[in-house]
Amino acid sequence: MKKVLIVVPAREDGTGRFLKPLMTPGSAMAVAGFTREVADQLDLDIRCVIWDEHVKGPVRSDNLAGYDLCLLTYLTPSRLGAYRVADLARELGVPTIAGGIDVTGLCRDGDQDQLMEHFDAIYSGHLTVASWQRVLTDWRNGALRGNIYQPGTGENFEFVIPAWDLIDTDNYIFSAIQSSAGCPYDCEFCGVGLVAGFRRVHLKPIELLEAEIKHLLSGGAKFLVDCSDCFGANLEHYRDTVLPLLKETGIPWATEISIPLLVGADGESGLLQEMKDAGCVLVYIGVESLKEKFGKNKLNLVERTIERCNQLVVLVLVSLVLDCEADATAKSVKDTISQLLKLGVHFFQFSLSAAIPGTRLHAHVIAEDSLLTSDPTVYDGLHATIGHIASPQERTRWLKYGWRRVYGPWNLARLIAWTKTHQPELLPILVSTFRRIQAGASVWKRAHRTRQSQQTDN
Numbered sequence: 288m289k290k291v292l293i294v295v296p297a298r299e300d301g302t303g304r305f306l307k308p309l310m311t312p313g314s315a316m317a318v319a320g321f322t323r324e325v326a327d328q329l330d331l332d333i334r335c336v337i338w339d340e341h342v343k344g345p346v347r348s349d350n351l352a353g354y355d356l357c358l359l360t361y362l363t364p365s366r367l368g369a370y371r372v373a374d375l376a377r378e379l380g381v382p383t384i385a386g387g388i389d390v391t392g393l394c395r396d397g398d399q400d401q402l403m404e405h406f407d408a409i410y411s412g413h414l415t416v417a418s419w420q421r422v423l424t425d426w427r428n429g430a431l432r433g434n435i436y437q438p439g440t441g442e443n444f445e446f447v448i449p450a451w452d453l454i455d456t457d458n459y460i461f462s463a464i465q466s467s468a469g470c471p472y473d474c475e476f477c478g479v480g481l482v483a484g485f486r487r488v489h490l491k492p493i494e495l496l497e498a499e500i501k502h503l504l505s506g507g508a509k510f511l512v513d514c515s516d517c518f519g520a521n522l523e524h525y526r527d528t529v530l531p532l533l534k535e536t537g538i539p540w541a542t543e544i545s546i547p548l549l550v551g552a553d554g555e556s557g558l559l560q561e562m563k564d565a566g567c568v569l570v571y572i573g574v575e576s577l578k579e580k581f582g583k584n585k586l587n588l589v590e591r592t593i594e595r596c597n598q599l600v601v602l603v604l605v606s607l608v609l610d611c612e613a614d615a616t617a618k619s620v621k622d623t624i625s626q627l628l629k630l631g632v633h634f635f636q637f638s639l640s641a642a643i644p645g646t647r648l649h650a651h652v653i654a655e656d657s658l659l660t661s662d663p664t665v666y667d668g669l670h671a672t673i674g675h676i677a678s679p680q681e682r683t684r685w686l687k688y689g690w691r692r693v694y695g696p697w698n699l700a701r702l703i704a705w706t707k708t709h710q711p712e713l714l715p716i717l718v719s720t721f722r723r724i725q726a727g728a729s730v731w732k733r734a735h736r737t738r739q740s741q742q743t744d745n
């Protein structure tokens with residue numbers, strides 16, 4: 288029997304502390320699913336283990352001992368964590384293959400050489416059974432070293448049942464399913480199209496979705512998150528199959544959706560009512576900015592969306608990219624947050640622009656010579672990474688202001704009271720999420736201090 292360790296590396300931020308995870312590791316479970324399918328076809332006896340460093344702590348030599356292959360899946364902020372694990376695996380003679388969105392972005396930018404210094408092979412793009420069969424055949428023949436793999440021409444996007452049995456969902460707050468991949472829009476800063484194809488949407492076959500939901504329900508799931516990049520992107524499919532399936536679960540769920548699909552271009556149609564009827568309790572919408580030129584939607588449509596969600600008692604989580612307006616100031620940031628709070632937004636995700644490898648934003652800031660740093664650990668939306676009229680320190684203050692304003696004691700008490708009245712079943716999830724985010728914020732502060740003192744030393 289061959290043993291394969293699938294590692295989700297944590298971010299190396301100098302604190303030695305890792306963030307506790309919020310969501311189940313979809314990429315690792317998908318990679319395990321593809322590996323099992325190919326193993327069956329190649330008649331290989333393979334046992335996969337998922338090691339999520341956010342849960343199990345850093346991979347050490349003992350943990351790698353006895354494995355025949357180490358697969359790494361990660362986002363940009365964890366790239367150095369992936370190098371650490373790969374370097375350790377190399378010392379122990381365990382071959383490594385890395386894949387995922389960061390690898391794909393670097394390959395698209397032509398920056399794959401740095402990856403090849405650490406990994407034996409890399410995989411760029413979405414997995415297919417046929418392409419993974421080629422890779423695992425090379426591995427079996429000891430011919431991995433130095434290869435860059437990708438799906439073959441004509442090999443369409445494929446889904447498998449994620450290997451839910453390889454993780455303990457109790458370690459995560461949210462069990463994330465994915466009813467579709469990809470998005471019909473193409474925002475400059477977004478990395479979604481790198482793997483799914485730009486402006487492409489792929490629908491997960493309903494039998495696969497049904498099987499994984501059934502598995503989660505039998506394990507006692509009380510809440511689901513559909514982390515599709517654009518829920519509802521194919522209205523007919525969502526109306527006829529996904530929504531009825533979610534309704535049948537009888538448990539509350541949340542998802543990410545764009546405003547035109549949620550409430551229609553007129554603000555009055557869209558999927559909102561049907562989603563509510565099917566158990567949706569929270570929608571995550573990318574507003575980014577309220578200014579006409581930078582915001583994704585017209586202000587009156589944003590206002591109507593929030594109003595309708597409040598009428599239907601659907602919680603709204605809005606994402607704002609605080610420095611996406613080239614002329615943003617502390618005042619404009621404060622005004623935007625106040626305006627959205629007044630409109631009735633319940634939760635916010637604040638970030639700063641991150642020029643993710645492979646995106647148009649990355650190409651654009653490189654061309655303008657306004658990339659402030661290429662340190663991947665700070666590509667997490669919580670650090671200033673591109674030039675702006677406001678200094679990085681000033682923009683960090685905006686983030687802190689936003690968090691304090693929205694999640695300070697007064698507002699938090701208001702949110703908890705609101706949830707208790709309108710969505711009492713969500714209270715335990717809300718409290719655990721806040722606790723984890725608070726713990727994350729203290730790691731962030733510590734990392735920030737470490738970085739500042741390193742800069743002073745230099």
Ligand code: B12
Nearest residue numbers: 310312313314317360362363386387410413414478667668
């Ligand atoms: C759920 C999610 C999260 C969750 C959980 C992540 C997790 N534990 O898996 C949370 C909320 C924690 C999160 C956090 C962040 N996220 Co996020 N997230 C997503 C989301 C919506 C889905 C991820 C997912 O499960 N996809 C499903 C899997 C199956 O797809 P996949 O990862 O692409 O994997 C396929 C291929 O890439 C390939 N593959 C993947 N890994 C490997 C490995 C090997 C060896 C091989 C062969 C193949 C392979 O095979 C898979 C099947 O085809 C994506 C959007 C997206 N479409 O991916 C954004 C996305 C991945 N996130 C993104 C960002 C920016 C972030 C944050 C930086 C945001 C922030 N401001 O905090 C943080 C970073 C955290 C960190 N330390 O890494 C960006 C990616 C940026 C980047 N290059 O790193 C995305 C693409 C969204 C976007 N708009 O651009 N995220």
Ligand code: SF4
Nearest residue numbers: 470472473474477516
């Ligand atoms: S709408 Fe969201 S998922 Fe789609 S391209 Fe824009 S940021 Fe990415």
